[in-house]
Amino acid sequence: MGKNLEHQFSMLVREIRKEYVGNGPKEISTRFVENWAISEMKGNLTNVEKFMINSEQGKQTVHEARTKLVKEIYKRQEVVDKFETLMGARVLRLFSDINIDEDIAMTVFVFDKPIDQKGK
Known part of the structure; x- marks a missing residue:
């Protein structure tokens, strides 16, 4: 049940990213x-973002936009409620970042109680 x-959880992250960003990651x-x-x-970046990151200013712009956008998405109560x-636990905080060069993003959700035992 744990892997399920x-x-x-991964599918919910993908669904929310698709809804609010316009595309979801290719792998999660x-x-x-x-x-x-x-x-x-x-595989997070759109074709426009991939074009933009050909310059240092573009990389910085995409990085800032992506990290700010993700943090704003997860401030929405309807999004938090889904998680x-x-x-069965309350979200306390969230940390998120993206490596533009490798097109890899990480998000860490911190809950109010252990979740790794769920379903065991």
Whole structure:
């Protein structure tokens, strides 16, 4: 059941990214560690963003826009509610970053109680 819940969590991350960013990552994997859900996403950038990152200024712009946008998405109560309902735990905080050169993003969700035992 644990792997199934990680898969469900990944699918929820993808669904939300598609809804609010316009496209979801090509690959996503999530691991639960104590009260953290760590999602790694590959293949995040749009064709326009890939064009923009050909310059240093473009890289900086895409990085700032992506990290700010993701943090704003997860401030929305309707988004937080979906994760809290799935996990049966409250989201306390979120950390997110993207490596533009490798097109890999990481988001760490911090919950109010351990989630890695769920379903065991």
